[in-house]
Amino acid sequence: MDEPEFSVENFYKFVSEGKLMGARCRRCGKLMVPPRPVCPECYSRDLEWVQLSGRGTVETFTIIHVPTVLLEGKEPYAVAVIRLDEGPKIPGMLPDVASPGQLKIGDRVRVEFDRSPQKVPGSWPNWPRYYFVKE
Amino acid sequence: MHGKPLAAIVSAGSTKYGKHDDKGAKELFAEAFSEALEGAKNLDPKRDVNAVFIGQMGSEYEYQAHSGSWAADYAGIPRTHAARVESACASGSTAVRVALTGIMSGLYDTVIVGGVEKMRNRGTNEVTLYLGEAGDFHMEIWNGLTFPGLFALMATAYMNRYGAREEDLARVAVKNHKHASMNPKAQYPQEITLEQAMSARPVAWPLKLYDCSPITDGASAIIITKPELAKKYTDTPVYITGFGHSTDYLGVYERDDVTWLEGAKRASDAAYRAANITVGDVDLFEVHDCFTIAELLLYEALGIAGRGEGYRAIREGLTYYDSKIPVNVSGGLKAKGHPVGATGVGQMYEIWLHLTGRAGKRQVKGAEVGVTHNMGGSGASHNVFVIER
Ligand SMILES: [Zn+2]
Numbered sequence A: 001m002d003e004p005e006f007s008v009e010n011f012y013k014f015v016s017e018g019k020l021m022g023a024r025c026r027r028c029g030k031l032m033v034p035p036r037p038v039c040p041e042c043y044s045r046d047l048e049w050v051q052l053s054g055r056g057t058v059e060t061f062t063i064i065h066v067p068t069v070l071l072e073g074k075e076p077y078a079v080a081v082i083r084l085d086e087g088p089k090i091p092g093m094l095p096d097v098a099s100p101g102q103l104k105i106g107d108r109v110r111v112e113f114d115r116s117p118q119k120v121p122g123s124w125p126n127w128p129r130y131y132f133v134k135e
Numbered sequence B: 001m002h003g004k005p006l007a008a009i010v011s012a013g014s015t016k017y018g019k020h021d022d023k024g025a026k027e028l029f030a031e032a033f034s035e036a037l038e039g040a041k042n043l044d045p046k047r048d049v050n051a052v053f054i055g056q057m058g059s060e061y062e063y064q065a066h067s068g069s070w071a072a073d074y075a076g077i078p079r080t081h082a083a084r085v086e087s088a089c090a091s092g093s094t095a096v097r098v099a100l101t102g103i104m105s106g107l108y109d110t111v112i113v114g115g116v117e118k119m120r121n122r123g124t125n126e127v128t129l130y131l132g133e134a135g136d137f138h139m140e141i142w143n144g145l146t147f148p149g150l151f152a153l154m155a156t157a158y159m160n161r162y163g164a165r166e167e168d169l170a171r172v173a174v175k176n177h178k179h180a181s182m183n184p185k186a187q188y189p190q191e192i193t194l195e196q197a198m199s200a201r202p203v204a205w206p207l208k209l210y211d212c213s214p215i216t217d218g219a220s221a222i223i224i225t226k227p228e229l230a231k232k233y234t235d236t237p238v239y240i241t242g243f244g245h246s247t248d249y250l251g252v253y254e255r256d257d258v259t260w261l262e263g264a265k266r267a268s269d270a271a272y273r274a275a276n277i278t279v280g281d282v283d284l285f286e287v288h289d290c291f292t293i294a295e296l297l298l299y300e301a302l303g304i305a306g307r308g309e310g311y312r313a314i315r316e317g318l319t320y321y322d323s324k325i326p327v328n329v330s331g332g333l334k335a336k337g338h339p340v341g342a343t344g345v346g347q348m349y350e351i352w353l354h355l356t357g358r359a360g361k362r363q364v365k366g367a368e369v370g371v372t373h374n375m376g377g378s379g380a381s382h383n384v385f386v387i388e389r
Helices: A006-014 B025-038 B067-074 B091-104 B124-132 B136-143 B147-162 B168-182 B194-198 B227-233 B264-276 B292-301 B310-315 B332-337 B338-356
Strands: A021-025 A047-051 A055-064 A077-084 A088-094 A108-116 A129-134 B007-013 B051-055 B081-086 B110-117 B200-205 B217-223 B238-247 B284-286 B368-376 B381-388
Touching: A055 B147, A077 B147, A088 A108, A088 B136, A108 B284, A129 B284, B007 B025, B007 B091, B007 B227, B007 B338, B025 B067, B025 B110, B025 B217, B051 B067, B051 B091, B051 B338, B067 B081, B067 B110, B091 B110, B091 B217, B091 B338, B091 B368, B091 B381, B110 B338, B124 B136, B124 B147, B124 B200, B136 B368, B147 B200, B147 B292, B168 B194, B168 B292, B168 B332, B217 B338, B238 B264, B238 B338, B264 B292, B264 B368, B264 B381, B284 B338, B292 B310, B292 B332, B292 B368, B338 B368, B338 B381
Parallel strands: A088 A129, B051 B081, B051 B110, B284 B368
Antiparallel strands: A021 A047, A055 A077, A055 A108, A055 B200, A077 A088, A108 A129, B007 B217, B007 B238, B110 B217, B238 B381, B368 B381
16 A cells, blocks of 8 residues: 655645654554654564544643743743543643633644645745644 | 773862853863863873863854864864764763763874853844754654743653652752852852742743753863873872763653653663762762753662652752762752753863862862763763772
């Protein structure tokens, strides 16, 4: 079967289609988010793309007041580590959370997608972002 | 000495850490190197030095890479072995590690190790992006995290799990500023109060301005040699008797427990074992307090406090220079300053000062065993050295 390359570039290409995707190792079952071309557990390259539910739980978080130049002007916003229901953890923005009282560890969240490219075409990186909202 | 000498530090030097508008990385390195050279009698680099290694994280700041070559040139030995060593904020100690393994292998007799970073010529948001390169760009930085943000993730989880408070973080800053007030080379030698630290503006909640190490220009240098050559160059050599190193997952999000620096635990265990010491034998520590939470997590990883009990050590004041377990007597990254690539070498400079009785007002009396811990990124690399006299 012709699978798209298991790369971060393609992970964000799926985000532009409104999908949060990972790679599963067909040999040992390891789920990789973001995907990698080689399974770090068993070194197999026999992988498949799998769509994730986009639901998960806040493991920890911060409120960013001094962003990098990439997000200047968007502050304050929260970034959390989300434990996805499928197991892996990923970082994700919660753009609507601006103070610590609005979020706590253990809160349930679900993914949403900003499908518009972030910058001028031709520049890199030009990925869309996934983000999270409280359920 | 508890351990067998692996290499000797015969001299060390450092610029003042801070803002050096009229100097770039090259001039900063030259200044630190020159000070180190002045302390090494009978050492002629053109005759005696076999290699130069320089720790530096970012070439973006000055559009100048290839630092091994310019550092050798500025050390007056343009045709030698040299390289820039990069391991994010652990670049400096990694350069020391490269030099040490070169000496231990028999390839080199004597090596100049520098560390440098020139950062203050850039704006804060720009520096924030460059420093973020030490984390996972594709997942963490792109999705809004910053370097302070990565440590804030650890702080939120740590406070939630163990009941530590924001005041406990601030206490680390108060201590390190107190220490820096006795260090003429520190960037921020002003003492601060707990109230000042608590009321500062947030950078990445729960971390506020005084929880974060500053943006700093500076350089440090050491000259290291085979143990048997040490007395040729100085009457007061100190010896590296143990070192340990470990990497960890690049992304904070990938680690099982974000309140625990497993890489630091492994590196310090290895270093203590090599030097045949336990944590109780150590007279002073210089540890990587890039953020106040990092110092608390390092108390735990390095065995200074039990797991989940690091914040009690600072509450009880155990880690002041005149207390039981002095930590970051230099002022630490927090108040001495954090010229990223220089930091790991600057920590060794500080230990060298204490072990040779040159630390002035902040001297830890009778210090014989010092430990440095230098961390890369948000904990994805760690180098620990045991240094004895
Ligand atoms: Zn596998």
